[in-house]
Amino acid sequence: MASKDSDNDDQAPVPSALKILVAGGFGAGKTTLVGSVSEIAPLSTEEVMTEASYGVDDLSGVEAKSTTTVALDFGRITISPTLVLYLFGTPGQERFWFMWEELSEGALGAIVIADTRRLETCFAAVDFFERRGVPFVVAVNCFEGAHLYEADEVRSALSLDPSIPVVLSDARDRESSKNVLLTLVNRVAERMAA
Numbered sequence: 001m002a003s004k005d006s007d008n009d010d011q012a013p014v015p016s017a018l019k020i021l022v023a024g025g026f027g028a029g030k031t032t033l034v035g036s037v038s039e040i041a042p043l044s045t046e047e048v049m050t051e052a053s054y055g056v057d058d059l060s061g062v063e064a065k066s067t068t069t070v071a072l073d074f075g076r077i078t079i080s081p082t083l084v085l086y087l088f089g090t091p092g093q094e095r096f097w098f099m100w101e102e103l104s105e106g107a108l109g110a111i112v113i114a115d116t117r118r119l120e121t122c123f124a125a126v127d128f129f130e131r132r133g134v135p136f137v138v139a140v141n142c143f144e145g146a147h148l149y150e151a152d153e154v155r156s157a158l159s160l161d162p163s164i165p166v167v168l169s170d171a172r173d174r175e176s177s178k179n180v181l182l183t184l185v186n187r188v189a190e191r192m193a194a
């Protein structure tokens with residue numbers, strides 16, 4: 001049976017675009033994750049920290065970090081001919097919380113990056129997505145020198161529902177970061193089917 005779309009049959013399908021948020025505490029690896037998977041040069045507003053930001057941003061545990069994301073990171077990754085993800089890194093510092101509501105508008109899913117050296121820095125992000133019913137996965141960023149926890153230990157430390165995926169990852173590694181995104185895409189698909 002001829003459909004109205006039959007003229008378009010030999011054209012490439014138009015991909016759906018999913019907006020994904022990347023959240024987590026300051027220094028957890030948000031900018032690194034967006035940068036490692038993005039196929040466009042990440043638009044990042046990472047800036048050298050000025051003295052004004054010392055004392056305001058909590059630097060304990062990330063003393064080596066001399067830049068900070070002032071507004072947001074943005075990246076894009078094509079998962080398949082029909083699926084493109086747009087990644088929006090959320091600013092980690094508490095003084096930028098006002099931006100979260102707006103950023104989460106239209107977001108289909110989120111990644112919360114957990115830094116096990118400072119797990120409490122991702123509590124607020126977990127809470128934010130839980131309350132709004134935004135599907136999310138937790139990516140445990142494995143930093144050198146940090147004690148290696150099992151996914152289940154992180155799950156219970158964060159009191160996560162057993163259905164929320166927890167993935168051990170390395171934000172610097174493209175495949176690892178892609179794996180986190182695919183886990184999220186599956187989670188979003190599951191939630192939509194439910």
Ligand SMILES: Nc1nc2c(ncn2[C@@H]2O[C@H](COP(=O)(O)OP(=O)(O)O)[C@@H](O)[C@H]2O)c(=O)[nH]1
Binds near residue numbers: 069142
């Ligand atoms: N060892 C290790 N270092 C990482 C990883 N992800 C990020 N880093 C480093 O941790 C620091 C903070 O990361 P960044 O992406 O800027 O954190 P953000 O504040 O969440 O954007 C940077 O120096 C990164 O190179 C990781 O998975 N493993």
Ligand SMILES: [Mg+2]
Binds near residue numbers: 030031032068069073
């Ligand atoms: Mg950053």
